[in-house]
Amino acid sequence: MTVFATSATMVRGSSVTTGWGPGLQSLPVDAHMAADGCRVVPIATPVCHDERLRRATRECVLAVVAVEQALANSTVTRSELAGPRTALIYASASAYAAANWAFLVEDKEQTVFFPYTAASAVPGEVTIQFGITGPYLSLLSGANAGIEALWQAAMLLASDQCDRALVLGVETFAACEDLFTAGRWLLDAPLVEAVTCLILERHALLGEVDYSAGSSEDGLTMIDARLESQTTAAVSLCLPTAGDTHHIGQRLQDRWPDLPVTVVSNRVGTCLACTPLIGLLLSLAEARHGHVLLISRWWDVWSVLRWPLVADRLSSRGERKDG
Amino acid sequence: MGVISPIGQGVEAYWAGLLQGVSGITSIERFPTHDMRVARGGEIKHLLGMLPDNRPLPACRAAQFLIHAAHEAMGMARLDDVPATNQRLAVVVGSALGGIGEAERFLDQPQNLHALAGAPYDGPTRHLARWLGVTGPVVTLSTACASGVTSLGVGADLLRAGAATAVVAGGVDILCRFVMHGFNRLRSLTRDEVRPFDRRRNGLLLGEGAGLVVMERAAAARQRGVEPLGFLLGYASCADGSHITAPDPQGRGLEQAMRLAMRNAGISGEAVDFISAHGTGTPANDRVETQVFKRVLGQRAYAIPVNSLKAHMGHTMGAAATLETIMCLLAWRHGQVPPTLNYGEPDPICDLDYVPGQARAYRPRLSLKTAAGFAGCNACLVLAGA
Numbered sequence: 002m003t004v005f006a007t008s009a010t011m012v013r014g015s016s017v018t019t020g021w022g023p024g025l026q027s028l029p030v031d032a033h034m035a036a037d038g039c040r041v042v043p044i045a046t047p048v049c050h051d052e053r054l055r056r057a058t059r060e061c062v063l064a065v066v067a068v069e070q071a072l073a074n075s076t077v078t079r080s081e082l083a084g085p086r087t088a089l090i091y092a093s094a095s096a097y098a099a100a101n102w103a104f105l106v107e108d109k110e111q112t113v114f115f116p117y118t119a120a121s122a123v124p125g126e127v128t129i130q131f132g133i134t135g136p137y138l139s140l141l142s143g144a145n146a147g148i149e150a151l152w153q154a155a156m157l158l159a160s161d162q163c164d165r166a167l168v169l170g171v172e173t174f175a176a177c178e179d180l181f182t183a184g185r186w187l188l189d190a191p192l193v194e195a196v197t198c199l200i201l202e203r204h205a206l207l208g209e210v211d212y213s214a215g216s217s218e219d220g221l222t223m224i225d226a227r228l229e230s231q232t233t234a235a236v237s238l239c240l241p242t243a244g245d246t247h248h249i250g251q252r253l254q255d256r257w258p259d260l261p262v263t264v265v266s267n268r269v270g271t272c273l274a275c276t277p278l279i280g281l282l283l284s285l286a287e288a289r290h291g292h293v294l295l296i297s298r299w300w301d302v303w304s305v306l307r308w309p310l311v312a313d314r315l316s317s318r319g320e321r322k323d324g
Numbered sequence: 325m326g327v328i329s330p331i332g333q334g335v336e337a338y339w340a341g342l343l344q345g346v347s348g349i350t351s352i353e354r355f356p357t358h359d360m361r362v363a364r365g366g367e368i369k370h371l372l373g374m375l376p377d378n379r380p381l382p383a384c385r386a387a388q389f390l391i392h393a394a395h396e397a398m399g400m401a402r403l404d405d406v407p408a409t410n411q412r413l414a415v416v417v418g419s420a421l422g423g424i425g426e427a428e429r430f431l432d433q434p435q436n437l438h439a440l441a442g443a444p445y446d447g448p449t450r451h452l453a454r455w456l457g458v459t460g461p462v463v464t465l466s467t468a469c470a471s472g473v474t475s476l477g478v479g480a481d482l483l484r485a486g487a488a489t490a491v492v493a494g495g496v497d498i499l500c501r502f503v504m505h506g507f508n509r510l511r512s513l514t515r516d517e518v519r520p521f522d523r524r525r526n527g528l529l530l531g532e533g534a535g536l537v538v539m540e541r542a543a544a545a546r547q548r549g550v551e552p553l554g555f556l557l558g559y560a561s562c563a564d565g566s567h568i569t570a571p572d573p574q575g576r577g578l579e580q581a582m583r584l585a586m587r588n589a590g591i592s593g594e595a596v597d598f599i600s601a602h603g604t605g606t607p608a609n610d611r612v613e614t615q616v617f618k619r620v621l622g623q624r625a626y627a628i629p630v631n632s633l634k635a636h637m638g639h640t641m642g643a644a645a646t647l648e649t650i651m652c653l654l655a656w657r658h659g660q661v662p663p664t665l666n667y668g669e670p671d672p673i674c675d676l677d678y679v680p681g682q683a684r685a686y687r688p689r690l691s692l693k694t695a696a697g698f699a700g701c702n703a704c705l706v707l708a709g710a
Binding site (some may be wrong): 002044076083095098101102115116117118119120121124126131132134136137139140141143145146149152153156162179180183184187211213216219281300301306 | 352412422426431437441449453458459460461462463464465467468481487502506507520548561562563564565566567568577580698700701702
C-alpha cells in the first residue's frame with residue numbers, strides 16, 4: 002500500500018477502508034457500474050475482541066480500527082499519539098444515524114447504551130483507546146464536514162496547539178438504508194460506507210492551507226477566485242450529487258480546460274464527509290506540485306480547501322518510490 | 325447576543341431571571357413522560373412572538389429557538405439591516421442532539437420527508453442559515469454538552485482565517501422524549517433540586533434553549549459604529565481520553581483545555597476574575613471541576629467567585645455554555661454576578677466561593693467559561709468585558 006509518511010511531509014500516515022475494500026487500490030474505476038444497482042455498499046464490520054469496546058457501536062469499532070491501520074501505515078508510534086499534543090478532528094454526516102434511530106425506535110435487537118447516541122461517542126472511543134487528550138472536535142456539517150476538518154487540523158497545527166492531528170471520517174449507511182432511501186433526493190447512489198484516517202503533522206507550507214465557503218453564486222465566485230491562482234495544480238470534486246458534479250465540472254471544463262479534475266464520487270460513490278479525505282489522498286498519490294483544490298457542497302453551501310501538495314510518494318516502509 | 329431560555333426569552337428577561345434567582349424547572353408538558361422516573365426539566369412552555377415579520381417559521385423546534393435568538397443578536401449587533409452582499413456572514417451552531425426532535429416527528433409521521441430532512445445534526449443550523457440568508461460558511465459541530473463553547477471557538481477561527489466577516493455562533497438543544505428517556509435510563513436525573521457544588525447534590529435536570537452571539541473583529545464592529553459587548557481572548561477544546569460518560573477522575577482534559585485557552589489568550593491565572601463553571605450538580609463533575617480550578621489557578625481559585633446556572637434552567641446541553649458565556653459578559657456590564665441556586669450545605673471537597681443565595685455586586689473583567697460533555701469533551705473560553 003502506498004502511504005505518505007516522512008518527517009518532511011504533512012500527511013504522515015493514512016488509512017482508507019470503503020465498501021469496496023481496504024486502501025485506495027480497491028476503489029473501482031467506475032463506482033456506479035461496480036455497484037450494479039446496489040443502493041448501499043457496506044463495509045464488513047471488523048471483528049473486535051477488545052472487552053472495553055463490548056458496548057460500543059459498529060461505528061466506534063470501525064473508527065478505532067481505522068486509526069490502528071493509519072498508525073500501521075506510518076512511522077508514528079502509538080505512544081507518540083497518546084497525550085495532549087495530539088488533536089482529533091472528527092467528521093461525519095451519517096455515522097450517528099444508526100445509534101440514534103435504534104434508540105429512538107427502541108430496537109430490542111440493537112440495544113444501544115444511550116451515551117453512544119451522541120455524535121461525539123465515535124471520536125470519544127478513539128481518544129480513550131489511544132489516550133489522546135489534546136484538541137478535540139466533531140464536525141457534522143454534512144458533506145462539507147470533511148473539508149472543515151482538514152482546515153481545523155491545519156489551524157491547530159499552524160498555531161502550535163498540537164504536534165500532530167488525526168482527521169477521522171466515518172460514514173455508515175447500512176443500518177438506516179431505508180431512511181437514506183426515503184431521503185433519496187438528497188444523495189446519489191451508491192452510498193458507499195467509508196472510514197478514513199489521516200495523520201497530519203506540521204510543515205512549512207501549512208500556512209498555505211486556505212479554507213473558504215459560500216452559498217450559491219457567492220460560492221461559485223469564490224471557487225473561480227481560487228482557480229485563478231497559478232499554483233492550482235488539480236481539482237478534486239467531492240460532491241454528493243451528480244447534478245452538482247456535472248454543473249461544476251462543466252464550468253471547470255469551459256474555463257480551465259487544461260486543469261486536471263478528479264471526480265471522487267466516480268471512483269468511490271457517495272461517502273459524504275469522507276469524500277474530501279479520499280480526494281486529498283488520491284491527489285497526493287498523483288505526486289503533482291502546487292495546490293489541489295478540494296471542492297464540496299452541502300445544500301446551498303460550497304466549501305473549498307486549497308491544500309499544498311508537498312507529500313513525497315513513499316512506500317509503506319517510508320522509502321521513496323522512484324517515478 | 326440572543327437568548328431563548330426557560331427563565332426568560334430575550335437577554336433582558338434572561339438576565340433578570342438570573343439575578344432574581346428564578347427557577348425554570350417545571351413538570352414537562354410537551355410530550356408524554358408517564359414512563360419516566362423523572363419528568364421535570366427546564367421546559368419552554370411557549371415561544372413569545374419576537375419576530376417582526378410574518379415569515380412562516382420552520383416546524384423544527386430547535387430551529388425556532390435559533391431563529392428567535394439570532395433575531396435578537398443580529399438586532400443588537402446592528403447587522404440586521406446590513407445587506408448580505410456587504411458581508412460574509414457565517415453560522416456556527418453547536419448541539420448535543422441536533423435535529424433529533426425532527427427524527428421523532430418523522431417517526432410519528434413517516435410520510436413527512438421535511439421532518440426526515442431536518443433530522444440530521446445540521447438540520448437546525450441549515451434552517452437558521454436559510455432564515456438569515458447567510459452567504460458564508462455554515463458549520464455544525466458537536467462536543468456534546470460543551471458544544472456551546474466550541475462553536476464560539478470555531479467562530480473565532482473563521483474570523484481569523486478571513487473566511488467570514490461576521491459569525492452568528494452559539495448552541496441549541498431541545499427537550500424531547502429521546503433525551504429524557506436516555507438520561508432517565510442512565511439515572512443521572514435527580515428527584516431533588518439541582519444543587520451544584522452542594523454536599524447534597526445528587527444529579528442534574530435537563531433544560532432547553534438557545535444562545536447565540538454575533539462575533540466580529542473589534543475594528544470592523546467599531547467601523548460600523550458598534551461598540552463590542554465583550555472579547556473572546558482564548559479558546560480550547562480538549563479530550564479526556566478516559567471514559568465515555570464520566571469525567572476523567574483527575575480532570576485531565578478540562579485542565580488541558582483551561583491551560584491551552586489561557587495560553588492562547590496570553591493570560592496567567594492571576595488575571596482571572598470569575599469562573600462560570602459547568603457545575604451540573606452531579607457528584608463527580610463538581611468535585612473534578614473544583615480540583616481542576618485549584619490546580620490551574622492555585623490560590624487565586626479561592627479568591628474569585630465561581631457560579632453555576634444549572635439550577636436555574638436545568639442543563640440546556642448544547643445551549644448551556646453559550647447562555648453562560650452571555651451571562652459572563654452581562655456580569656461585567658452590570659457589575660453583578662448571578663448566584664448558584666439551591667446551594668446550602670458546603671461540601672469539604674468543593675471549597676470555593678460558589679456565590680450562594682443571591683446575586684453579588686462584583687464586576688469581573690476577565691472570566692473563564694468551562695464546559696464538559698459525554699465522550700470526554702471539555703472546552704474553555706477566556707472572555708473579557710468590553
